[in-house]
Structure formats: structure tokens, C-alpha cells
Amino acid sequence: MKYFLLLIGLIHFTFVRAQVPSLKHRKPIAVTDWKFSKGVIYNAQSTDFDDGLWKDVKVPHTYSMDAIEDVGYYRGMAWYRNQMVIPKSMEGERVFIRFEGVGQEATVFVNGQKVGKHVGGYSAFCFEITNAVQLGEKNTIVVKVSNAPNFLRIPVDDALFNHYGGIYRAVHIFSTPSCNIAPTFFASSGVFVTLKALERDKANLEVRTHLSSIKSTDNTVLDIKVSDKTKKIVFQKEVIIDKLSSGDSILTTEIEIRNPILWNARKNPHLYTVEVNLINDQQSDKVVETFGVKTFEVDAEKGVVLNGAPYRIYGVAMHQEWKERGPALLPEHHKVDMEMVEEIGATGLRLSHYQHSDITYQKADEMGLMVWTEIPFVHNYSGREGQNAIQQLKELIYQNYNHPSIYAWGLWNEVRAWKSKDEPPVLLTKKLNELAHQIDPSRLTVSASDRGMESNMGNLTDLQAWNKYYGWYYGEYADMGKWLDDARKDYPHIALGISEYGVGGNIYQQDRTKLEKPIGNYFPEPVQTNYHEITWKIIKDRPYVWSSFVWNMFDFSVAGWNRGGIKNLNHKGLVTFDRKVKKDAFYFYKANWSDAPVLHIAEARNSQRTEAITTVKVFTNLEKVTLKLNGKVIQKQKLKSDMHTIVFENIHLQKGENKIEVMSEKGKESFTHKADWFLVMDENNTVN
Known part of the structure; x- marks a missing residue:
């Protein structure tokens, strides 16, 4: 005992x-x-x-x-x-x-x-x-x-x-049981659903089931049942396997769904459920997976075409780590992250730069996010990593095959072949591209380049996108528009996507005059906000840009970095590393992307003011906004900007404390946001 x-x-x-x-x-x-x-x-x-x-x-x-x-x-x-x-x-x-x-x-x-x-x-x-x-x-x-x-x-x-x-x-x-749906096939579910043909009144699909048995067995039954979101059974079939050999085998079953409801991203992320039950000798092994029915293509002129209609993919890239836990996250941490991505109104999500937790893909399916997921073939190469890259691509695809949110498999990010098209990463990319299509012919491949429109690694995948940091590492903010226009003119056959764009922003730094980019120690938050205001307008006004992803949704750690006033941190996130503060740029995008009411004073954290006459900028998607200063109504404005911004000009602050408040209504709901600004003046009552 x-x-x-x-x-x-x-x-x-x-x-x-x-x-x-x-x-x-x-x-x-x-x-x-x-x-x-x-x-x-x-x-x-x-x-x-x-x-x-x-x-x-x-x-x-x-x-x-x-x-x-x-x-x-x-x-x-x-x-x-x-x-x-x-x-x-x-x-x-x-x-x-x-x-x-x-x-x-x-x-x-x-x-x-x-x-x-x-x-x-x-x-x-x-x-x-x-x-x-x-x-x-x-x-x-x-x-x-x-x-x-x-x-x-x-x-x-x-x-x-x-x-x-x-x-x-x-x-x-x-x-x-001894006879099972193989759990060791690349640690996948062992069940793979593929759309073979889609018509208005029916969808023809294939269910491929990987089986494993430790002995030959007779009279095995594979029962397949498909139900819709309401749990209504829309297809059921029982397959009799007269003789199941020992070892591994594959059983392919054709199924048909009448009048299919398409998985239509955020408009209607409808999920079907397939239940596969392997029954033998009064024992059963059951696997349940969700899947969606969709078509997806990208056109250089129209951009993304989802289920036959144009669809804009815009959103964020995301790492999986929190300040207090690193990558050792619980389900609730993943849910918080995905809820913020949903809240901001993103239609797309790039999962950087590796396979993420399964719960992330599940939530993306349910929320209707368009997902770019990738293997960690990143930046540099040794020329000896080929077999492992192939293995990780197989795992990525097989383990996530049934997630309708995934539209493309990412093969590399910022890998450079400086000398020729015969370098190891070029040859490896070609192998990976061929392998991805062999395993999953229903999806495209994609890669993220930081080179020009033409490079040794460029355009080897079905889709190409570019990491562009105009105004931060090089050039000016407006150069993004020039690059897009020139690229479209010179390469009309190539669909243009922006896989990364962003700049650093530290919420504890508010004086934009002290900016030290790109590797200094002062990354003021207002600079980050202004960058995104300018850059999003450039992207928004060019509907041929098939995708765009803010780098990054959350601040994340890079050991050894000493930039922006906080060590070991990449500050380009729209939310702080601990998830406690959503930066101004977050609310800017939420006002532009989301249907949920937004009312947010920009630079509210810039509490120490040195100019008596100032402006109050508000990010909002509400029809009318009222501004109060120290309890008194100062101005009322209607929203006219297509960037969902209202600017109250010539606001006179008093010496010392000033209470700023904006108010609005939508139906019977009232919304407000407040800020406390302190005007600093010297002993002669002049602005310092």
C-alpha cells in the first residue's frame, strides 16, 4: 500500500x-x-x-x-x-x-x-x-x-x-484496437478529404483513409458519415472490406454532398464533419474531422477569387509566444490570440514561420480566416537540410490537410540564392514545390521574398509575395505605392502580394522627433501608427494586391536584439508581447477592417504635451463623433474619410491637466474613449 x-x-x-x-x-x-x-x-x-x-x-x-x-x-x-x-x-x-x-x-x-x-x-x-x-x-x-x-x-x-x-x-x-485508422502516418488523423468536382447542386469528394492492422482480418467495416453544421447527416456509406491485410493500407471512398454549402471565409465559414469508424471483431476505431468545400484561385488582375467571387485577403502575420511563457502556451493563450485576430477584422492570417498549434487552425476554420502556413525554411541555408525540409513539409500538409482555412503551403521565407539558379535552396524549393502538389493537388504553394521581382529563388512557387519595409529599412513610405505600380506595369502576369510590412512601435515612447530607425533605441508609437495609416491606404487602393500581412500581430522575442528601448524584442507588433496593450495601429486597422463599433483616440498615451494648440485624431467606423475638452463640447464631426479617421483641429489645451473625451452612438448603444493630457509650460507660461 x-x-x-x-x-x-x-x-x-x-x-x-x-x-x-x-x-x-x-x-x-x-x-x-x-x-x-x-x-x-x-x-x-x-x-x-x-x-x-x-x-x-x-x-x-x-x-x-x-x-x-x-x-x-x-x-x-x-x-x-x-x-x-x-x-x-x-x-x-x-x-x-x-x-x-x-x-x-x-x-x-x-x-x-x-x-x-x-x-x-x-x-x-x-x-x-x-x-x-x-x-x-x-x-x-x-x-x-x-x-x-x-x-x-x-x-x-x-x-x-x-x-x-x-x-x-x-x-x-x-x-x-489492433486494427485502426493509422495514427502514426506522419502523426496525422489518417483521414483526408479532397474536393474532386464542384457543381451548383453537388460536390464530389474523395475520402482517403489510411489503415493499419497488426494481422490479416476478415469482415472489416468502414463506416463514413458526413454531417453539416446543424448536425444533419448529408451522406453515409458503409464499405465492407472482405480481407484487410496486415500492415498499412489505404482505402479511397467517393462521396457526394447534394446542394453543398461552401466554406466562404468570414462571410460563411461553414464546416462539415466527417466521422470515419473502422469496425472489426466488435471493436471500433473512430476519427472525426471537420472540413470545408471551397474553390480558390489567384488572378494577376482580379486578385483572389474565392468560390468564384473576388475576395480581399488582408490581415496579420503571427508568431506563437507570450512574454510570460515563451511558446509553452495553453489552449486559452491560443484562443486569446485568435480572438484578437478576429477582433481586428482580418480576413487573412500568415502563420510565421513554422507549423502552429492545431487549435490555431481549428479556430481559423471556425472564424473564416484565410491561412498561409509554412515550414521553417527561413533566411539562411546550409545545403544539407533538404531531407528534413521534405519531412517537415510532409508533416505540415498531412497534419493540416483538412483545414479549409488553409489556401497555400508556404515553402520559404527570405531565403536567398546569391550566385545562381543551381544553388541548393533553388533546387530544394523545386523539390518541395513538386512534393506539395503531389501530396495536395488542391492547394497552391507560396513563398515570401525580400529580393526584387526577379531573383534566383523568385517565382518558383505558384504564388509569390514580398516582404517590404519601405520607410523603415530603406526608402520612404510612399515607395510602397511606386513599387506596386511599377511591378504591375513591368510584370503584368505576376500576381502581387505583400507578405510582410511594418515598423517598430514602443508604447512607452511617444516623442516622434526622437525616432532612431531601424536599429536605434527609440521607436515611438506615433511613428508606427502614421506608417500604417499611409501604407494601408496604398494597399487598399490597389485591389489587384492579392494579399497583405502586417508584420506582426504581436511583439515577439529575438534574443540578442537591442532595439527600440526593450532588449530581445521585435517591436513591430500591433499588440504588446504580454497581450495587455493594443497599440494605436491596432485600433486603426480595426476601424478599417471590422464591422464592430470602434472609437479610439490616437496618441492617448502621449500624455505629456508641449503644444497648446493641437489636434485630436480619432479612429472610428461610427457615423458621428463628439469631442469634449474638460467637460465642454468643442466639436462634432461626421465620418467622411475612407480611412475611418476623424481629425479635430485647433484644439486649445489649458496649462496643466486636460481631459479629452470622444463620444458616439450606434442605435441604442453609446461609446466613449477618454485621454488625460498634461500641457507642460515654463514659469513664464510659455510652452517648453
Whole structure:
């Protein structure tokens, strides 16, 4: 009894509703409590290794928070150990362990036996551990992790974002019958839905199911059921498999949906649900996935055509990390991020620069966001990372195949081939492009270039977009318009997209006269706001721009940077790193993109004023706005600007404290925003 109680103290497992839909019907156990230690440790995978002095941690966990807190961070090996009882209820079944993401490499041991190794820090991986576990007894699970540099792995350097180490996404143990829908096929759901033909009154689709069986078996049934958003069954089919061979196999089933409801982005993100149930010998393995029906193309003249109609893709790029947690985010953190993307009114989302958590794609499907997702083939290359890039692309596509929000697979970002078209990244890109179309012929490929319209790496993918930072790293703000117009004139056959645009903005810095761009220590927020006002108008007025993405939705960490007054931070976000403050530029875009009421005083944080006569700028999508100064109505204006901005001019501030208030109404709702400004004057009552 004493041993049993001690064992229970080492165990932390719960039956949960897993984040990943394909696990929900497999009684997943979340493995959250681990022992942890950094460094090269001899024989730490052994069952009798003494980890009594190791630190107790909860997964998701990262050991790289020093990348945020200090200059530089630990890049090396670490170990995680867990001792747990796997329930006897799994007896007679196949047992698996699935990691949603480990940075950047992981070797997994169960009871001292190596069960697999995975290289790549952003995709899920799954190993069968049936022959390694002892059901109803203590099992020792050990993971050796490393985020050390490796030129055989993408990305090869961390110049643009941190390469965090650790088990920073969820871990689950689950079981299936001996005959299952393969969970180890690139850690995917094993079920893939593809649109084959679409007519007004019907959609013909193909459901490809990957099966796995440890023995040959007779009279197996595959039951496929499709339901719409209201849970009404719109298709059902039962397939009899007379003889299912041992090993892996694929079963392709044609289905038809009458009068299909299209997944139409934010206008109507309608999702169908496919339930695939494999039944054999009175046991069943069920996988449930959502999918959407849509058509997508890009025209150099019209831009994006979604379901036969023009559709503008504009929005933000996004990393996955918070100030307090790094990348070790819980579901609620991902939901907060996606709710902000939805709030701002974005129609598109670029997931930079790697595969994101599955919950992000799920929320994008539900919200109707158009998603560009990509592998971490970023910036530099070694010429030796080809096999890993191929592996990570396969994982990205197979694990996210059914998400209708995804319109393109991203193959690279700012990778440069300086010398010729025979350099390794060019040849690799061609391989990746061919592979993407082989796996998924229904989607396009895309890449993000920081070179000119023509380059050795350029235009190898179906779509090309450009990272442009006019007025920050080079040129003037207005050069964005000139570049777009010239490019359209000189290359009329190429569809033009902006994959990144933005400038730094520190909410604690408000004096625009002190700007030190692009790598100085003063990035005033008003400069960032003004940049976006000018640049968005340039993009908005050119409907042929098929996509545009603000860099970035959130401030994020880059270890070793010392810019903009806060170390280790890229300040280009529209929201602060801790998600506590939405910058003025956020409200500018929300007023322009969203239908939700917006009323926001720009530069409200610029509280110390030195000019007695000033302007009050308001971002709004409301019809009329009233301005009050120190409780007195000063002006009323109607919204006339297509940039959703009202400017109250010649506002006379009094010495000392001034209370600014704007008010508006929509129907029966009232809206207000306030600011406190202090006019600083010298002893002679003149402005300092």
C-alpha cells in the first residue's frame, strides 16, 4: 500500500478531451507532470536513474525563457522523465504516445527502450509503444531534447526568431484496437478529404483513409458519415472490406454532398464533419474531422477569387509566444490570440514561420480566416537540410490537410540564392514545390521574398509575395505605392502580394522627433501608427494586391536584439508581447477592417504635451463623433474619410491637466474613449 501511494504521487494523468480532434474518441491521457534537468546527462533514459533532485515541471514547458529575459540563451540538451501507470483497460489494444511539438529534436524512451526520434521543432509526431509498455504497472517515459544548432535541420539559424527548447506542446498517450485508422502516418488523423468536382447542386469528394492492422482480418467495416453544421447527416456509406491485410493500407471512398454549402471565409465559414469508424471483431476505431468545400484561385488582375467571387485577403502575420511563457502556451493563450485576430477584422492570417498549434487552425476554420502556413525554411541555408525540409513539409500538409482555412503551403521565407539558379535552396524549393502538389493537388504553394521581382529563388512557387519595409529599412513610405505600380506595369502576369510590412512601435515612447530607425533605441508609437495609416491606404487602393500581412500581430522575442528601448524584442507588433496593450495601429486597422463599433483616440498615451494648440485624431467606423475638452463640447464631426479617421483641429489645451473625451452612438448603444493630457509650460507660461 505504501508503494502504491508513493507511485500515485509520481503520476499525473487525466482522461481529457484532447485538443486534436482525431484523439477525442481514443481515451487520451494527458501527460503533464515531468521531472526535468538541463545538460548532457549519462544514462538518464534508464529506468533506475535517480531523478530525485530534478526540477518538477508541467508540460507545456520550455527551458529557453532566458532568450526573453537575458541576452543569449541556452542551446543544448535537456531531459524530461515521467513515471506513470498506464491503465490495464488498454490491454489487448495498441498503445501510442503523441507529442504535439518538441523544440527542436526529441528522442523518446519507454522503460529504457528507444521508441523513436523526431527532428523538427514545430510539427507533431507519434510513436507506437505497445511492445515497450507494461500495463497496470509503473512505466518510465524519458525524452531527450535538444535545441542545439543543427545544419541538417530547418531552420538552420535563429537570426529572426528564437529556437526554443522543450516539450512546449501537449503530450498524450492513447490506445486503439489492433486494427485502426493509422495514427502514426506522419502523426496525422489518417483521414483526408479532397474536393474532386464542384457543381451548383453537388460536390464530389474523395475520402482517403489510411489503415493499419497488426494481422490479416476478415469482415472489416468502414463506416463514413458526413454531417453539416446543424448536425444533419448529408451522406453515409458503409464499405465492407472482405480481407484487410496486415500492415498499412489505404482505402479511397467517393462521396457526394447534394446542394453543398461552401466554406466562404468570414462571410460563411461553414464546416462539415466527417466521422470515419473502422469496425472489426466488435471493436471500433473512430476519427472525426471537420472540413470545408471551397474553390480558390489567384488572378494577376482580379486578385483572389474565392468560390468564384473576388475576395480581399488582408490581415496579420503571427508568431506563437507570450512574454510570460515563451511558446509553452495553453489552449486559452491560443484562443486569446485568435480572438484578437478576429477582433481586428482580418480576413487573412500568415502563420510565421513554422507549423502552429492545431487549435490555431481549428479556430481559423471556425472564424473564416484565410491561412498561409509554412515550414521553417527561413533566411539562411546550409545545403544539407533538404531531407528534413521534405519531412517537415510532409508533416505540415498531412497534419493540416483538412483545414479549409488553409489556401497555400508556404515553402520559404527570405531565403536567398546569391550566385545562381543551381544553388541548393533553388533546387530544394523545386523539390518541395513538386512534393506539395503531389501530396495536395488542391492547394497552391507560396513563398515570401525580400529580393526584387526577379531573383534566383523568385517565382518558383505558384504564388509569390514580398516582404517590404519601405520607410523603415530603406526608402520612404510612399515607395510602397511606386513599387506596386511599377511591378504591375513591368510584370503584368505576376500576381502581387505583400507578405510582410511594418515598423517598430514602443508604447512607452511617444516623442516622434526622437525616432532612431531601424536599429536605434527609440521607436515611438506615433511613428508606427502614421506608417500604417499611409501604407494601408496604398494597399487598399490597389485591389489587384492579392494579399497583405502586417508584420506582426504581436511583439515577439529575438534574443540578442537591442532595439527600440526593450532588449530581445521585435517591436513591430500591433499588440504588446504580454497581450495587455493594443497599440494605436491596432485600433486603426480595426476601424478599417471590422464591422464592430470602434472609437479610439490616437496618441492617448502621449500624455505629456508641449503644444497648446493641437489636434485630436480619432479612429472610428461610427457615423458621428463628439469631442469634449474638460467637460465642454468643442466639436462634432461626421465620418467622411475612407480611412475611418476623424481629425479635430485647433484644439486649445489649458496649462496643466486636460481631459479629452470622444463620444458616439450606434442605435441604442453609446461609446466613449477618454485621454488625460498634461500641457507642460515654463514659469513664464510659455510652452517648453
